[in-house]
Amino acid sequence: MIIIIDYKMGNLPNVKRALNLFTDDVEISSDINKIRKADKLILPGVGAFGDAMKNIKKMGLKEVIIEEAKKKPLLGICLGLQILFEKSEEDPSEEGLGLIKGEVLKFKNNTGLKVPEIGWNNIKIKKGNKILTRIKDNSYFYFVHSYYVKPSEDVTIATTDYGIEFTSAIEKGNIMATQFHPEKSHDEGLIILENFINL
Template sequence: MKLVIVDYGVGNILSIENAVKRLGVSSVEVSREKKVLSEANGLILPGVGAFSTCTDKLKKNGLSEILTNLVIFKKKPILGICVGMQLMANSSKEGGEFKGLGWIPGKVLRINAKKNLPVPHVGWNEIRVTKPHEVFKKIVIGSHFYFDHSYHYSCNTKFVTATCKYGETLNVAINYKNIFGVQFHPEKSDLAGLRLIRGYLNWIKAC
């Protein structure tokens, strides 16, 4: 099986590569080439940083169209991580109003800081799986994942597969057909993260 991590000049790609390699996936590539991306069995869309920087870089590399074509029309499985998931929304309010890829209808909004909770939401939070999915199959109930974000994905609950509590309830995993997104960093979430990535790899095989 061939896994490709989309490289568009942002994000800590190395840590995702390290995590995937730990699971014994020998064929993992980091690329922005159309040919390599279309030959992949599954994709990972990373993302660290400001939403607008990420969308700018996607556009600059011509990746918006390539990815939309592969994901929406060719139905290639994709896992978006952190901002990589947020990019799938229609728009984001981070530092203004910016357009996203619009794959799963939703808006990226700032976390509403209630009860003197610090923002960004940084650290290990328990997630609650609201809709069972192949990707979560190996996850133990009460598992913690590492979060580091100030904005969250607001969308219809029919797309939501997991939530967590931080003042309000945040959508932390979304899914629509072959598209999966997680707000936390599985590559930085110790064993729980590896279990989730293994779930994604199994799902790719099943797709």
């Protein structure tokens, strides 16, 4: 069973619909017992870092996510990538999950590019990994974000250029995450979701 963790941020049915192209064994839930029993977890999300962490703590999900992410495959998407980190410029008063060392920074407006980044951009694959298997270097994916992650440990598996080169995908053991939206990225995005299902 794959559980898409519902912490009241983002359009989770889109992720479920994409996964249902490959398996029916998917459920959206915030039930702690179901999260513990799941074979794999997905942490999606759209919105603000601080709101996400407030919801996660209020719903009693923080500790269970941290515990289970150490035992089974977990895929973070967009905001779900960012909250894996320790802290964010978006809300310095809220700590992230701290599963990945590093921080989340805001794009500066001095590059002449619009913030947020919205639309298609390519990725540069940096090293071997599980989640980008069968993805060709320079493939395009769909992004919507004003903030980017800056890891302080060696977890970057792909980068993207948007005025600066930033980390767009990470992998650390069984934890993996993308800044882009696989569920909105057509065939290449579906390959990523299929790779995750098949882990």
